[in-house]
């Protein structure tokens with residue numbers, strides 16, 4: 001990865017496939033009993049999907065186009081589920097035609113449509129979570145309350161579908177073990193309620209939300225999520241859910257960012273370092289880069305990425321600067337444009353900068369031609385040990 005960044009003469013996003021494979025293996029070391037269904041929106045890059053599929057992962061796809069991409073990566077349809085609760089009749093029929101037999105749901109309306117367009121399919125019901133503790137909570141748009149989940153899965157059974165499971169998503173980049181504990185408690189209560197109605201799911205899908213390790217907060221401090229504690233809570237929670245059910249219970253997870261974020265980096269360059277009087281009367285430095293919210297760094301609203309400048313600059317005097325992207329949009333700046341981070345005072349236009357832990361949601365959130373900016377070219381490499 002370092003070598004590829006160092007030799008890059010133009011902007012690009014680089015993925016380290018070896019690093020992604022190691023990340024996948026490390027996750028299975030921690031949670032040996034889970035089936036991984038990579039949420040492919042986090043990195044819809046063919047080479048990345050191919051290497052995960054070859055390693056044994058399946059995919060959480062959000063619609064027919066993602067299903068098609070997962071199949072193209074060499075994944076069989078039985079390792080792909082339709083994980084989006086939002087789907088049209090046409091989407092359901094198309095997914096069924098492509099061979100997908102497992103569908104997420106969270107409403108009676110959706111279940112009725114699945115029964116019509118994917119008869120006898122397996123459905124799992126998504127439970128709502130609070131999203132507390134996550135950088136991006138996903139609380140209102142998705143999932144139903146436990147009582148409604150019972151009703152939704154009873155409706156599925158009556159419509160000839162298989163009420164196969166329950167799912168949660170604790171919010172993206174979930175920073176607390178408590179967020180997982182709450183979701184596990186809700187799952188336990190719902191499994192018990194379902195058993196009372198004679199519904200015994202064969203699996204629980206613990207969703208996404210596993211954090212990446214390399215991010216920094218808005219002030220440039222490491223986020224440092226308690227990953228070991230999260231894994232401990234997950235292992236204990238899975239044991240408790242298993243003890244609740246009479247038949248064997250399988251576990252699925254849909255990590256997105258956790259598998260790819262720390263194994264992708266952006267090579268960008270400095271546009272300009274400026275110093276200007278701000279509306280409040282203070283002076284501020286602004287560092288404008290060639291990449292920002294609309295071409296590779298979409299998540300700069302909540303986090304900052306580690307930046308590496310050329311060696312000869314790294315050792316020199318630093319000044320606090322607000323880092324921003326190149327577009328004519330004021331949202332295209334780190335932390336609302338209010339939180340400066342240290343940058344070398346001597347940077348000049350054209351200097352390269354490496355932006356680390358930028359592998360998640362980068363390619364999928366790139367705009368087409370906003371202010372004439374093209375999506376970053378994407379390059380996949382293989383590192384020796386998979387580490388930067």
Ligand SMILES: *Cc1c(COP(=O)(O)O)cnc(C)c1O
Nearest residue numbers: 039172173208209254255256257
């Ligand atoms: C986006 C998404 C994921 C992945 O989320 P991460 O926070 O990146 O792990 C998993 N499941 C579903 C249903 C999603 O929409």
